[in-house]
Amino acid sequence: MLRFGTVIPISSYSSITCSCINNHPHHPTSLSTSVSEASLKATMNRLAGVARLMIVSDLDHTMVDHHDLDNLALLRFNALWESNYRNNSLLVFSTGRSPTLYKELRKEKPLLVPDITIMSVGTEITYGNSMIPDDGWIEILNQKWNRNVVSEETKKISELTLQSETEQRPHKVSFYIQKDKAEDIMKVLSTRLEERGLDVKIIYSGGMDLDILPQGAGKGQALAYLLKKFKAEGNLPHSTLVCGDSGNDAELFSIPDVHGVMVSNAQEELLQWHVANAKDNPKIIHATERCAAGIIQAIGYFNLGPSKSPRDVTDLSDSKMEKFDPAYEVVKFYLFYERWRRAEVENSELYFANLKAVCVCLISF
Numbered sequence: 001m002l003r004f005g006t007v008i009p010i011s012s013y014s015s016i017t018c019s020c021i022n023n024h025p026h027h028p029t030s031l032s033t034s035v036s037e038a039s040l041k042a043t044m045n046r047l048a049g050v051a052r053l054m055i056v057s058d059l060d061h062t063m064v065d066h067h068d069l070d071n072l073a074l075l076r077f078n079a080l081w082e083s084n085y086r087n088n089s090l091l092v093f094s095t096g097r098s099p100t101l102y103k104e105l106r107k108e109k110p111l112l113v114p115d116i117t118i119m120s121v122g123t124e125i126t127y128g129n130s131m132i133p134d135d136g137w138i139e140i141l142n143q144k145w146n147r148n149v150v151s152e153e154t155k156k157i158s159e160l161t162l163q164s165e166t167e168q169r170p171h172k173v174s175f176y177i178q179k180d181k182a183e184d185i186m187k188v189l190s191t192r193l194e195e196r197g198l199d200v201k202i203i204y205s206g207g208m209d210l211d212i213l214p215q216g217a218g219k220g221q222a223l224a225y226l227l228k229k230f231k232a233e234g235n236l237p238h239s240t241l242v243c244g245d246s247g248n249d250a251e252l253f254s255i256p257d258v259h260g261v262m263v264s265n266a267q268e269e270l271l272q273w274h275v276a277n278a279k280d281n282p283k284i285i286h287a288t289e290r291c292a293a294g295i296i297q298a299i300g301y302f303n304l305g306p307s308k309s310p311r312d313v314t315d316l317s318d319s320k321m322e323k324f325d326p327a328y329e330v331v332k333f334y335l336f337y338e339r340w341r342r343a344e345v346e347n348s349e350l351y352f353a354n355l356k357a358v359c360v361c362l363i364s365f
Ligand SMILES: [Mg+2]
Pocket: 058, 059, 060, 061, 062, 244, 245, 246
């Protein structure tokens, strides 16, 4: 089992990383292997420390706005995270997507590499860019679970349409179902599977998706497992912010002591859950901003740390040498370069003078 508290020597990283990468159809070059090793080492070091903030965010319609073709809010979040949080905080993506669909989304959208990826509605937990699975979580999910029995019983219900093969996972069986049929079918299924000796959780989400998981699974349980593991190793993050928009995110908001943001575009099913279960919890807000902009809004609202993205800074020539931070300067340089290429920089001489001073600091850092 991968533990957070122990700093793994680099030789161990090599064996973990190489075994994962060598299974890949495209054999890595030594450069890509060393980059992966460095990335995994950085992730493991962050996991072994006490995070200032852990953000646990859903992807579709929460971190990712599919209506924002320029990805402006996501890019604002990315710049904020890389400049202010990457070195001392943890980014966790928690998605209903399977690994296949998650990797497709990564190709479509400029997503950061998270420290932890929770996929398939909380049934798969992996670490770092190499996506090393958490074997301890797999052991827990195997309890009172039998995929074959779930298949047998669901085949008898004609209202259920099996989702694609990539969405069928070891601990998740997924269907589509019409909205008006969902409630009744969930009751029937629950009874039948219980009679067959299983202990399952049935989640209806997005007005069409029906997922059957082991009772111990789900986005909330996966987060609870991680927090328990952090606590046992003395690394509980100072603050945790959960972010979501739909029914399968509701569990995230049930975890004690976490802050939560339902983005402005949250679906009715999540808002109704909130009214029924958590409307008096001051740690949960319904943002007025969509998707990643709502996450930034929540960071500011709860005072969890800096909430001004470098992308919202119009004058990039400011230089605060007394608070010199290489990560912030690198992000700022990238943004300057982007604006410079679009001929949007008016006072480039001043910026270059500041850049020169910054480079001296970077070299001596
Ligand atoms: Mg979503």
